[in-house]
Amino acid sequence: MENGDLHDHLHRRSSSSPLTVSWKMRIDVLLGVSRAIEHLHCHAMPRVIHRDIKSSNILLDSSWVPRLSDFGLSVAWNEDDTHAVVGTFGYLDPEYFQTGRLKPASDVYSLGVLMLEVLTGNQAMVKPQLDMVCFALPIIESGDLGELLDKRPAPEPTPRQLQALEYVAQTAARCVQMEGKDRPAISEVAASLETALELMCSHDSSVDAVLSTRPRMWDIFGRYRKIPGGV
Template sequence: MELTNLQEVDTELAILSRLRHKHIIRLLGSCVTLSKDKRLQATTLKKKKGLLRRWRMEPKEPESPEVLKRHIVYEYMENGTLFDHLHSVDGSSDMSPVTSSWKIRINVLLGVSRAMEHLHCHANPPIIHRDTKSANILLDANWVPRVSDFGLSVAWDTASDESAMQVYQIVGTHGYMAPEYVMHGLITPAIDVYSLGVMMLEVLTGKNAYSEEVTFADLAIVPCHLDMRPVPEPTPWQLQALKRVAWTARCCVKLDAKDRMAISEVAANLEKAHELICRDEPGSVDELDLFDELPDSPRASSVSSEGYRSDLEPEVLEEGR
């Protein structure tokens, strides 16, 4: 990858050089090159070939300024970005293994949550990614996700965990940014949790996070209408898994950062969703004895796959549209 924003490159190199995790992109190397301005070079070349002849004498061409460029080499990700598989403009996303499989979608979300848990809880110092989105999730040949693009990331001062850091330059991607960050420039690990919650809703619904006209408050209360592309219809076990993901997402996009789920809880809930969706045989809710019922959620007697609807938690997961 060729980059010209030297500050972001320095941040990327400083962070990735000390991170090792299955779900974080692996840095292979970097280099710096000096090159001439390509536009001036092209103009000069055309003149030398007589393509821009003039009857009058042309002034001498200025020396082409040298441009400093940095190149970062990452491990190769054969299957591109999660965003491209969810939102391809040419319709090819409809045939993608990602969009046709709820299991792959949940596997991707689980991998991202594990990477975020590593950044927040195990990196020293902890790292706040600050730009978690589907376009920054890369997929390898086996559809295993890697979190990438750490150019906007910041180190978190654990000594000040009761108060947020404040920045005066708001950078990130519209639709994924937490409200306290957008409005006040406040940074805590909770802003990554918010972004991950938005991405969970994006994966469940198949909708573009920054093209939908929804407010921050809407994300926490709007029913989740499932993407209709995966076939066949989800089994009862799959619906249980998707219901858990939807409930977790709702807990991640709370308006108040203090009300959001901690990243470790997010990963734990996605682990449970993964276990559910991996079950071969569908079962009734009464047989679901491995997991406690969700807080603040009414427990129903059955789950129906008709119309992609879960009766277990209708306010969170509703009929796909």
Template sequence: MELWAGLGQAATVAQLVGVDAGGLITLITQAALTARQNKKACEQLSRRVYMIADLLPHLQQPELMRRPEFQRPLAGLGHTLREAHDLVMLCQRKSRFYRFLNARSLADKLRDIQSRIDSYLVLVPAISYIALTHNLNRIDSLRQNHTILPPPASTSSHSHAVPASAWEGVARFTLAEIAAASNSYAFFTKVGKGTSGTVYRGRLHDGRDVAIKRISKSARDREMVLRTELTVTPHPRHSHLVRLLGWCAEEDERLLVTEYMSNGSLHDHLHGRKPPSSPVTASWKTRVEVLLGASRAIKYLHHSFVPSVIHCNIKSSNILLNAGWTPRLSDLGFSVRHEAGVEEHHYQPQVVGKGGYMDPEYCRTGRLTPATDVYSFGVVMLEVLTGKPPIIATRGEEEQGEVQTDLVHFALPLIEAGELDKLLDGRPEPQPTALQIEALQWVANTAVVCLHRRSILRPRISDVVANLEIALRLASS
């Protein structure tokens, strides 16, 4: 299997934990299937070590993993995995007397080993995050001198310079105008908080309702966030990108003014902040329309710029809906340029740090490609199908209560087994028509290929758009 192959070839991981983690985890999962006692506990342990297998590739940074402060916390993982394997093998003993005599002892040991595995499930992401922060600090000085996108006033003749015509209707506001529009950022005007700052609802002197993003003073590279938004967003306008109306860079404030999207975000409608009567909540057709519009916006970023633009922060809360329910993609402040055929590493904490949406290949290699956006959009498609958020709580075994898992690992096995009906959100139509089921199957099958662990095997966003167009035709029939 691909998961184990990736681990088996990772010399740095093997050296770090002192064992062939991939091979040993494979043995544990296989043995758990044939356990004769404590079967539920063995299956639960199998799921835990499977999660360890998913996390270990994130540590493949040899220059950091050789350092003692990273090695010491994981020194016992190899021994823990070997002990887990030995315990699961003991649960296969055939003798009824042996099983009776050792059942309680084995159960206690299994609980203990599960607790130790749980500690590594917390520890590995923490170490990965520390390693990533180290890399960010190391390249921070380089990024100060390397502008991913040109400044808004650029007169560059490069192909990615913003044409003067794109700036028609984009105003530079004074800080006093912004304060007046937002009632000095009064708490009752606050409509949300995003990756890069807080968003307020405002009204300009001409009566237009607007959204005002106040870029956080603690945001990393806040000047780059402002410059990137100003460079990408005004570029020949697209019907599925939020329209930029203006900006402000005065004193220590950095602000963006965009059109106000009165129907909130896709996330709001799927996960409970909007009434169940909303079209997005109640209609499969509208949900597919929203996916199609968002995919067209991503396609525009990937294919209409030279070099292409990778959004880097695709999620349901960044797909906004205007008064006519037209979806528009927002939050371009962390997007980067991608030159086809050029190997580049862009360390974006906003990509890595967003649970449930993170591209596993990016986490492992630090390399951003358009396929990173495709993966995140695959998660959004699962949200639309299931009505569930990207991180969900599932019921664990016996005394363990609820266990958090990501939507991808929960949903993909059911889709691949042909059991989509067990996943579908029941709010739109409890009993979808045959054509609706066919449409949703198109969406589900597209999500599966978007979520492939290897980016090279994911579809281009143009293929995703084509599939969603078919799905919408079916859903509209």
């Protein structure tokens, strides 16, 4: 693809890359990836689990539209099947790793890691003995989002940007829960990312009317969470 892969823009490209310096583009890419996974899980016949959602498998065309690639590990889903555990360390669903039971929630977990990678600018393995989930979840739970965020897009995000990024962070935190039953369905993830993108693009209070039609944001403990600005 003309613009390479997401991993390259997050971790190897110079700061001149438009995706590196734009929160809007980053959320737009995440939304596109979530819609691709939603198609696989909900509309493909038979339903498909990708099994290797990661930033290097997100390719970007000449218009910066994301393309989910590399279906070499993908399988048609049958909930009664067990599978040899494959995937990429750092993105791999811990429940699938322990049980061999593959579910759509396994892709949701990997997408959650990808969302955290986009927010932080760090790789899925932040350090050799520290993965992204262990690094990011305590910071999200503490409510100190500024400590988590990559500084390249905006050293001081605007209040509206912070609203959008908080939405993404809380959605990601739900996606990376240890048990698949506690994770949202991919359709809910896509709806949350759409809301986050609308927040990021908004320059007036009319976004509040849009949000009233969207699913509420719940924190990782299942409680309704007001994000900054009262939305």
